[in-house]
Amino acid sequence: MDMEMDYEFINSFKKPQVQNNWFLDLNPLSKLNIILILAIIPIVAKSWVVSVAVILFYFILATASSRIKQFSKVYIRLGLLIGSLLFIMRAMFIPGEDVLMKLGFLTITQEGVDHGLQFATLVVAICGALVFYSVATQAKDLMLALEKKGVPPTGTYVILSSLQSIIDLGSMSKLIMESQKARGIETEGKAIHRIKAFFPILGPLFLGAISNSEEKAIAMDARAFYAPAKNTHLRELRLVPPSEKMILLIVNLAFIGFIVWRVVG
Structure with missing residues (x-):
């Protein structure tokens, strides 16, 4: 029975990794293609209505x-x-003729509000593509892929490795902050207290990052990463089916x- 379990576990790495969801199981490059199109549409449309529609579509897709x-x-x-932030900055500093409000030396115009709304929703729509693809x-x-x-x-x-290092640094910083808190060092409360607690963790954080880099280099050498041979993988992607190609x-x-x-119109 144990041998059967071992073989089943070993053979699981030879099978494509699927999550039983129509979108998550798409090829990563197929998802990237779709997400890039969603990010470019607001740029081409130049309309806050289209940007908002794309933002809402992100939530539907999620x-x-x-x-x-x-x-x-x-x-x-x-x-x-x-x-x-972008809306306020654009609304306050974009000049125009249709004045809505004056706040001291700042003049809020209808043109500034329109420009701020368009630009803010455009940037938020583009950021949504990055966030959704990452999750x-x-x-x-x-x-x-x-x-x-x-x-x-x-x-x-x-x-x-670069992406993973960012995640590792975040986890390590939280661990160090919790250790500092356990020692009685004040790490919460006012901003000045948080700043004072932040600087002491920089040393252990950088030393830990250097140590992790050395460990990764040793692990790469032990696994013959630079050997002149075809690399093997513990993870396989499923083949792109014809239906997915048709959708793309x-x-x-x-x-x-x-x-x-848009160009002709």
Whole structure:
């Protein structure tokens, strides 16, 4: 029985990794194609209505792909912060003839409000593409897909290692802050207290990052990463089915038609 379990576990790595969701199971490059189109549409349309429609579509797509919680948690905060800041800056400093309000030396015009609304929703829509792709696609799957398209393994490893290093630094900083708190050092409260507690963690954080880099280099040498042989993988992607290729063809043709319509119109 144990041997059967072992073989089942071993053979699981030979099978394509699927999540039983129509969008999540798309090839990472297929998802990237769709997300890039969604990000470019507001740029081409130059309308805040289209940008808002794309933003709402992100939430629909996140719900359909069972990633609404992860997506909304990050995107709502990011959208409110960036969107409100850009709108206020544009509305206050874009000149115009139709004056709505005067606040001291600042003059808010209808042209500034319109420009601020368009620009803020455009940037938020583009950010939504990045956020949604990050929660709907694992970085290692994207790197594997790029490697299968001919990207050198060293290049994909550098990108994946850089992304993972950012995550590791964040986790390590939280761990160090909790350790400082356990020792009685005040790490919460006023901003000045947080700043004072932040600087002492920089030393252990940088030393830990250097140590992790050395460990990764040793692990790469032990696994013969630079050996002149074909690399093997513990993860496989499913083959792109004809239906997925057809969907991509329709989406790309519709996007090209939209661009032609905008240019001609």
